[in-house]
Amino acid sequence: MKSIPLETSKQLPRSKLNKGDLVFAYVGTIGPVYLIEEDNKFHLGPNTAKITCKRKLDTRYLLAYFKSQFIKSEVEEKTSVGAQPSLSMTKIRSFRVIYPSLQEQKDISAILDDIDSEISRLETSLYKTKAIKQGMMQELLTGRTRLLVKEGTA
Numbered sequence: 827m828k829s830i831p832l833e834t835s836k837q838l839p840r841s842k843l844n845k846g847d848l849v850f851a852y853v854g855t856i857g858p859v860y861l862i863e864e865d866n867k868f869h870l871g872p873n874t875a876k877i878t879c880k881r882k883l884d885t886r887y888l889l890a891y892f893k894s895q896f897i898k899s900e901v902e903e904k905t906s907v908g909a910q911p912s913l914s915m916t917k918i919r920s921f922r923v924i925y926p927s928l929q930e931q932k933d934i935s936a937i938l939d940d941i942d943s944e945i946s947r948l949e950t951s952l953y954k955t956k957a958i959k960q961g962m963m964q965e966l967l968t969g970r971t972r973l974l975v976k977e978g979t980a
Contacts, residue, residue, distance in 0.1 A: 830869070835866075835869065838869055841869040841870040841876075842866075842868075842869055843862045843867075843868040843869060843870060843876060844862065844865050844878070845862055845863060845864055845865045846861070846862065846878070846879065846885045847861075847862045847876050847877065847878050848860065848861055848862070848876070848877040848878075848879075848885065848888060848889055848892065849862065849868075849870065849874050849875070849876060849877070850874065850875045850876075850877055850892065850918070851873060851874055851875075852873060852874070852875050852912060852913040852914075852915075852918060853872075853873035853910055853911070853912040853913075854873060854910045854911065854912075856901055856905055856911050856912070856913060857892075857897075857898065857901050859877075859889060859892040859893060861885065861886070861889050873912075875915065875918055877892075881928075882925065882928065883923070883925060883928075883931065884928060884931040884932050884935055886932075886935035886936075886938075886939065887925065887931035887932070887934055887935040888923070888925075889935075890934070890935055890938045891923060891924075891925075896922075896924065897921060897923075900921050900922065901913065904917040904920075
């Protein structure tokens with residue numbers, strides 16, 4: 827990530843990213859989508875599209891949608907392969923987005939956020955458990971800790 831002076835930032839209003847915007851890579855590695863969480867901090871880089879939601883769309887719903895198989899299949903279908911894979915802005919604008927009412931979008935994105943949080947919690951727990959297991963195995967294999975078997979239990 828590169829920094830630019832504030833004065834330069836003020837002269838680049840079209841590339842300025844605002845809280846709630848999504849950014850989408852469309853050349854090279856296609857498709858990682860990220861949500862901008864802060865105002866006045868980022869500008870678009872090359873080969874990156876800015877997606878700003880209109881009133882009918884919830885940003886978090888659209889982020890989840892862009893991570894879903896619905897868009898991934900469209901991306902694969904519309905990607906041009908050359909020296910680097912790429913999508914044209916025309917093709918990106920033609921993506922079909924299926925969306926329910928705004929309240930349903932918010933409900934869906936809230937549920938998906940809860941699921942993502944639970945997955946992160948479980949991954950952290952799994953990582954810690956694996957680290958404990960690895961430490962115990964090292965203790966046993968180096969002989970620093972010995973297992974004693976009681977008679978009649980083996």
